Amino acid sequence: MLEVTRKDLVSVLKTTADLLDLLGVGDDPFRAQAFRSAARSLEAVDTEPEALVARQFVGIPKVGKAIAADLLAYAETGVFGPLEDAASLIPAGVLSLFRVRGLGPKKIRALWDAGIDSLEGLREACRDGRVAALKGFGAKSAASFLAAVEFALASQERQHLSTAAEVVGALCARLNGLDPRPSGDVRRGLDTVRVARVTVTGTPDDLTERLGGLVEDLSAVEGKPVLAGRVDGVPVEVAYAEAATRGALDLLMGGSGPYREQLRAQASARGLDLTGRGLLRGGQPLSTPTEAEVAAALGLTLRPAEYREPEHDDLWTTLPHPDELVTVASLRGMLHTHSTWSDGAASLADMARETVRLGHGYLGTGDHSRAAHYANGLSIERLLAQLKEVRELQAAGLPLVAGAEVDILDDGSLDYPDDVLEQLDYVVASVHSLFTLDAARQTERLIHAVSHPLVTILGHPTGRLLLRRPGYALDLDAVLAACEQNGTVVEINANAYRLDLDWRAALRWRDRLKFAINTDAHVPAGLADAKYGVMAARKAGLTPAQVVNTLEQSEFLAFVAAQRAGRSR
Numbered sequence: 322m323l324e325v326t327r328k329d330l331v332s333v334l335k336t337t338a339d340l341l342d343l344l345g346v347g348d349d350p351f352r353a354q355a356f357r358s359a360a361r362s363l364e365a366v367d368t369e370p371e372a373l374v375a376r377q378f379v380g381i382p383k384v385g386k387a388i389a390a391d392l393l394a395y396a397e398t399g400v401f402g403p404l405e406d407a408a409s410l411i412p413a414g415v416l417s418l419f420r421v422r423g424l425g426p427k428k429i430r431a432l433w434d435a436g437i438d439s440l441e442g443l444r445e446a447c448r449d450g451r452v453a454a455l456k457g458f459g460a461k462s463a464a465s466f467l468a469a470v471e472f473a474l475a476s477q478e479r480q481h482l483s484t485a486a487e488v489v490g491a492l493c494a495r496l497n498g499l500d501p502r503p504s505g506d507v508r509r510g511l512d513t514v515r516v517a518r519v520t521v522t523g524t525p526d527d528l529t530e531r532l533g534g535l536v537e538d539l540s541a542v543e544g545k546p547v548l549a550g551r552v553d554g555v556p557v558e559v560a561y562a563e564a565a566t567r568g569a570l571d572l573l574m575g576g577s578g579p580y581r582e583q584l585r586a587q588a589s590a591r592g593l594d595l596t597g598r599g600l601l602r603g604g605q606p607l608s609t610p611t612e613a614e615v616a617a618a619l620g621l622t623l624r625p626a627e628y629r630e631p632e633h634d635d636l637w638t639t640l641p642h643p644d645e646l647v648t649v650a651s652l653r654g655m656l657h658t659h660s661t662w663s664d665g666a667a668s669l670a671d672m673a674r675e676t677v678r679l680g681h682g683y684l685g686t687g688d689h690s691r692a693a694h695y696a697n698g699l700s701i702e703r704l705l706a707q708l709k710e711v712r713e714l715q716a717a718g719l720p721l722v723a724g725a726e727v728d729i730l731d732d733g734s735l736d737y738p739d740d741v742l743e744q745l746d747y748v749v750a751s752v753h754s755l756f757t758l759d760a761a762r763q764t765e766r767l768i769h770a771v772s773h774p775l776v777t778i779l780g781h782p783t784g785r786l787l788l789r790r791p792g793y794a795l796d797l798d799a800v801l802a803a804c805e806q807n808g809t810v811v812e813i814n815a816n817a818y819r820l821d822l823d824w825r826a827a828l829r830w831r832d833r834l835k836f837a838i839n840t841d842a843h844v845p846a847g848l849a850d851a852k853y854g855v856m857a858a859r860k861a862g863l864t865p866a867q868v869v870n871t872l873e874q875s876e877f878l879a880f881v882a883a884q885r886a887g888r889s890r
């Protein structure tokens with residue numbers, strides 16, 4: 322059993338009440354109140370937590386049987402079921418708004434309804450006047466929320482890849498002319514990033530001039546050719562070198578820690594010293610403008626940036642050359658997307674047009690099914706009506722493929738009957754409920770779902786939300802083995818809050834599975850998230866042949882037909 326404090330108990334109850342208030346669960350308005358009353362009661366009661374657990378919370382006012390059972394499970398496992406269930410219904414970005422001082426469920430709901438669903442989005446909206454214009458906010462509170470959201474962003478230890486990549490992009494734009502290059506975790510496509518790093522050819526004076534007004538608290542890092550600071554709360558480092566020694570800088574700034582150590586060891590074995598100021602012999606830099614020249618001087622083959630994590634150590638020489646890996650341009654189908662039919666913000670036609678504008682081939686619809694009532698999931702009647710619209714838009718020349726993101730129900734069955742699923746061009750099956758099942762039951766549930774003859778793709782397989790919650794308890798390898806056995810495609814959800822399947826698992830399973838890189842976009846701009854999924858897929862060494870949405874529309878439909886036919890045998 323874990324050591325729970327009274328503060329923990331009160332906090333999970335209050336947080337659950339907040340989330341229920343935020344969700345505005347229509348069928349039972351008193352549920353949030355029940356958790357809040359229980360929290361107050363526990364705050365007031367004069368008994369130690371161990372004693373409360375020992376007596377199973379019996380006799381504590383306002384703590385009913387159901388809440389008592391959930392609290393006992395929490396004391397046992399650290400997981401409070403009602404909290405996890407509520408959190409699973411709320412996008413991670415919206416949850417992160419609770420970290421902004423002064424924001425409670427009501428205000429967060431108003432922001433969410435206005436399409437503001439992340440810390441970064443809130444900061445933007447405070448700046449451009451949207452928050453001030455919202456009912457119940459005003460200019461004064463927008464200013465105080467701006468300060469609070471900047472603090473919340475600054476206090477994050479790691480950032481989502483999308484956040485850091487945007488900062489790196491802004492730095493590179495400012496450093497135009499100094500040959501700026503993304504470096505560090507962003508360059509390697511890691512799912513979360515500690516510091517946004519860029520390298521340039523130039524001097525500290527060149528940098529200071531250009532970075533003014535963008536980087537706060539800019540200062541030199543002692544002993545290193547690096548200036549550090551923050552952009553919008555994100556820690557940044559800009560490293561500089563002369564052109565002749567740039568290779569050493571790029572390699573050191575672009576390595577993982579362990580990879581850097583390997584390189585340094587190799588250098589010293591050869592009587593050299595690998596530093597940010599160059600590859601030195603007797604204190605003098607050798608001319609090594611590129612990473613490849615440094616590697617050659619060390620007697621090594623240059624390791625591609627994608628393959629520089631410890632997980633690649635024994636593998637990378639057997640993995641495809643970076644030129645052969647999947648790219649955003651190689652993605653033809655944008656599968657698993659949402660529209661105004663469920664909880665998306667744009668019409669099917671607008672989503673399809675944006676898909677084409679971005680250079681992709683076709684849009685696969687993937688709105689929520691009826692169990693996802695919180696997300697305006699489609700009844701069978703509405704699904705069939707949507708299907709009719711898809712066929713009409715197809716006839717009008719829009720490249721659409723009809724699908725659905727179907728909830729996996731408690732027992733692993735699907736949320737629509739087979740005769741309905743059969744009418745769809747493809748089916749994504751996802752878990753959106755019962756996050757707290759034990760590993761054995763969750764595994765069984767998912768294996769049941771991926772073995773269904775009409776499931777094309779398993780959506781966000783682990784349910785993790787980066788920097789917010791781990792995935793559900795699960796024997797992932799057993800589920801992936803069932804996907805292999807049934808020819809079920811596994812999603813790499815490209816949303817930077819998910820990046821689920823994790824690239825490490827995709828790397829382990831790369832030769833045995835087919836993958837789909839799906840944005841799960843709820844707005845047209847979300848389709849551009851494909852790049853983050855591609856970064857993860859490249860770390861897993863995936864080529865276009867292993868990713869089904871690199872197929873053209875007709876090929877993809879043929880793939881699904883063959884998948885279904887193969888199972889009915």
Ligand SMILES: [Zn+2]
Nearest residue numbers: 726751780781
């Ligand atoms: Zn989903």
Ligand SMILES: [Zn+2]
Nearest residue numbers: 657659726841
């Ligand atoms: Zn989705």
